[in-house]
Amino acid sequence: MNEFITGMAGVVAAATPVAVAVIGETFSERSGVINLSANGLIVLTAMVGFATAYTTGVVWLGLLAGFLTGAAAGLLISFSSISLKQSQVAVGFILSMLFRDLAYFLGTPFMVVPGPTVQSLPIPVLKDIPVIGQLFFQQNILVYFCYILITFSYYWIFHTRQGLILRGVGEQPTSAYSRGIDVNRQRYIYTALGAGLIGLAGPMYSLCVKAGWNGTMTGLDGIGWIVLSITIFGGWNPLRGTFGSVLFVFLQWLGLVLQSRWASVPSQVLQVAPFPLMILTLLFVNVGDTEWVTKMLAMLPRSVRGAVYRLIRFLRKPPPASLGVPFERE
């Protein structure tokens, strides 16, 4: 049992960078800009953050460097997609590959050197609560920051007027504009902020969860794509996104545990399994509005059908209506 709780505490810690990146992507996409460079950006900022912290010896400078690198990348994306009206998909893909390869290339001098890491910081009193304390309050400061970020971002998006404006800009930019809102300014701000958060996820790996920089062996390649899919399946909601992040890391952990039990199964299977499992789980909660789903629902008895319709409507969240579409005033 104790072993399980330790494992789960590890899952919580490892899920934080994913959740932070998902929230970053959520901000960006809520405003209407897809940041497809997340994958490369996480690898790049992991390297930049580690290199900065290694050189200066100060951990938080590494984190700051990651955030700033991300924000700079966000401005680049805003400039190309908002000011130059270029395809967000094409530019995002290219940047994703560029950032990743840049990280491997520039990171060579920092390969496999021991560097500073974020220390664990149990919270007095709270840490002594059985199970809960162990799971949530014997972590490091980044995890606590993540708790605040999740709460804050959820509150911001759904319970403030600024958040309403953010959603409005991503939904109906024309309506927002005719109410006097500077649509492109909003998009610039949130894309930069969102990319900054994605950039924070990199050093959260290299200075904490997977401490160190090991070039292509760091094992961060791929996380960014999962972040993008969790953002979508999480319905652009920080709470659901966090749930998705924890689920993903839990599946990864499960793979590791099962591998030690079933030695005969090739290790690759269990390493890769979380990815399709993740997709399947999330598909399940996001039943699409397709003809065959409608047909299947029509076979249900009438008394149940209404409830199922309502459940599906509750679970399904449509994307921001203007996601990926540049705004043009007439």
Next chain:
Amino acid sequence: MLIELIEIHKFFGSVHANNGITLTIEPGQILGVLGENGAGKSTLMKVLSGLICKDSGKILINHLEQELNSPSDALRLGIGMLHQDPHDFPSMTIREDLQIWDSRTGVKKSASDWQQLIAIQKDLGFHFDLNGTVGELTVGERQQLELVRLLWLGVEVLILDEPTTGISAAQQEVLFAALKKLAGQDKTIIFVSHKLEEVKELCSRAVVLRKGCLIGERQAPFNENDLVELMFGRQITRTRTSQSGTQDICMSVRNLSIEDFRIRIENVNFDLYAGEVIGLAGMEGSGQRQFLQTLAGLKQATGGRIEIDREDINGKNCFEFQKRGIFYVPSARMEEGLVPGMTLEEHYILSDCEKRMFINGKNSRMITETRIERFNIKGRAATNSEELSGGNQQRLLLSLLKDPARLLLLENPTRGLDIESANWIWSILRERCQAATSIIFSSADLDELTFYADRILVFFAGRISEPLPSSGLTEEKLGRMIGGKDWPK
């Protein structure tokens, strides 16, 4: 607030949308701005509301020159616009929607101001549940919401761009009463329309735009013929051929039921005769769209039979329906009917399902030219579909339909079109009825329904009436049925 527009010019590419317009608008009056589609009315209003920038000219507000570079400038001065398609946020709740404004417009509101909003609402005779979702409202209600919102934010000048498009007769009455009341409270109201009756009923003064120029202005009471001549440069008459239905049954619908998230319709029965025109009346969103789509095979009915030549085709896909000559024309022309970015010629090639690998350029050009001429489309073979005006898009859509056809299903075929375009569309449609094509169309325009339809089906809250012969139906009676009154028990 006194508004003076002086020598306003606006170009879109080579099109001179506003050509030196000079106009003074006084407070406390309802000014009608009339003109056919594409006359430049909307452009002028968007210039005044800051949505687009004028190329030259001056705007004076209370004798002071103002630069209106964005809607926030206009809103700060107290100028607000109600757009043809409401500029709101369908996915949000009404309370959320109302809270979206920019602080640069100088608006400051706190929670206590909700009382003020509710007071405005009551004053104008509207009812909203603030916790409801915007997208679930009808177009008319969304318009009312926008109106209340603008007044709440302290707007003094209200611009309404074709506000009666897509709203019910009852909603129109409420809207007009509200506008008259507001004019009495010394607000300035600018009412943009191509419908003469509305301007006659509501406005104290009207200006007419044609091809970007201000052609003339009149004071109430207006002479309808005089205004028509100003708008189109000549008189317009509409004609309707006599009842065109025959006794041959084109389609029989038996016990049809339709169901989706929003609406449930059960047990529809009627026979459609060849060459007959059936109109669908009812408030927006009462199921007319679902009904048309079901008859087109685009939506699956949950039960019942759709019989063509004694064969039940319910459950077959839309290609089977098309094979039998049944075609559907959606109301959202650009979104569902045409392909933006494709030229007219490409549209004709696309709709012509010849089984060949390569495009026969000569042939397709010939088809394009003859159709453009026959349907009187103002555009060339190489024009992109989105560059056409609404009326011409509708003509293009109709020209794409196969001839001969058995049944045309038209969703709001003349929505947003001026009298001339609407008349023209109907003359083409009536011609096809002579060739035994049947038509089922939906419309919010009671006049159009009683004038052009042979029989009418009324939709209300999931119920569909028996087919009612339009000859025995007055607009008043139809209006009451749409509102849910006078239904047989």
